[in-house]
Amino acid sequence: MARVSDSELERIKREVSIERLVEASGVQLRRHGADLIGLCPFHDDHSPSLVVSPQKNLWHCLGACRTGGSVIDWVMKAEGVSFRHAVELLRNGHSPLAAVPARPVKQSTVTKLPCPFEREAEDEELACRVIDFYHETLKSSPEALEYLAKRGLESPDMIERFRLGYSNRTLGYRLPAKNRQAGEEIRGRLERLGFQRPSGHEHFAGSLTIPIFDEQGRVVEVYGRKIHENLRAGTPKHLYLPGPHRGVWNWEALVASDEIILCEALIDALTFWAAGFRNVTTSYGVEGFTEEIFKAFKKHGTKRVLIAYDRDQAGEQAAQTLAQRLLAEGIDCFRVQFPHGMDANAYALSVKPAAKSLEVAIRGALWMGNGQPPARPRPIVPTPSENAAKGKNETEETGPGSASGAEGPASASRSSPQGPGPAVSSQGPAGGLSPLAASVEPAATPLPPGPVADVPCKVEGENVFMVVGDRRYRVRGLAKNLGYGQLKVNLMASRRDDFHLDTLDLCVANQRQAFAKVAAGELGL
Incomplete structure (x- = not known):
């Protein structure tokens, strides 16, 4: 069971009024000193034995029940639900719809939270609704967001684009009980789709969920990763x-x-994507390069594959086997070299910033074929410092001699896909390139010539870009300044691989001076 944090429990106990909760259950309370008293609904009470303390937000039955507690204990006893179910009800603003029955049920089978999907929904729609429920659960779950932060995957855009989710076992509270016709039908379909087990438990309980969609937007696969390490053997x-x-x-x-x-x-793969390398996909483990992935490479005209498997024995063997197959099909292969025993995520977390460390690994990728690497046009490699700031691949030319030079890999893209396939929009929500795919234009262009007197600028969504000599500037947040008293912006100055990023008010002289001083040091000016 996914654990509810102590701070969340204390918040619920503090913010939900026990007085209002008891009154909503049909109990009439009257003042008795600092407390309130009434007839206890949990036993045949004729002399008020229920005591409610508004100051402490607690209740207690001094009669036959001899029990009490917080708002959570009240909901558990009044509704006949478990501790976690009671917490979920209170989280969702639960208010009793009727008085507590004369004989309270020990275990309720009536659904008290809205079901996230219709009973008549087709299987494809049902799977999408489950993914949507997990997605909304993740965004309101501190423990799941903390796990993503621990793995260096904090991008809100990434969470939205790939519909990341979290299964905390609360989906079952919203489904009709299995002893009811609707519950048996819905739960049976979820079991058939793989989201529920024959035992009734959620398949991905306690896991971060990452769905895989096909080209029609249907959920065809889901990966789950447990977010806690204290698991049973x-x-x-x-x-x-x-x-x-x-x-x-x-x-x-x-x-x-x-x-x-x-x-x-x-x-x-998410680690690369979050660092600005959007031309990334993944196998499903060392033995998980499927025939479907291979056919997709052929269908879309993939020319080069940078194999970024783990740097362990299994990863090395799988990379070699895969490279032989791809090379035989005319697809060039290069091996991204992480330190021994590391994968991409561990490397990005160990060597920061992740954008630069992964860029170094890509530039140092080794040719896996026989003889010399195939000659090809001089490529352009992303500059991740700008990738992370702009949300798309922005690059600079690299010199010969490295793996990303005239004979090595680089992040390249094309203006139109080869082979059949649906059209892909290159526009994101702010008019920039969609973060789901690599740029449909060249990954970047060489640096423009020196600036003219008026310093031309380029506006992309909320970003304003300027080039002054060998320095580049990105300004974000101008539109949020609605008055003349401030000019607060997020400003990034970059020069080659170095950059400085800060938020400041350009109307404040000492903030401008402080930014200029630190940026000059960072950029080596």
């Missing part, structure tokens, strides 16, 4: 829907780019 940390793996994660990247970073696990 034998409990797997990694879960998928029952049956063979299906789907290609972030398939839009294959449409937009002919060079793909291929990871071993979804957490690693």
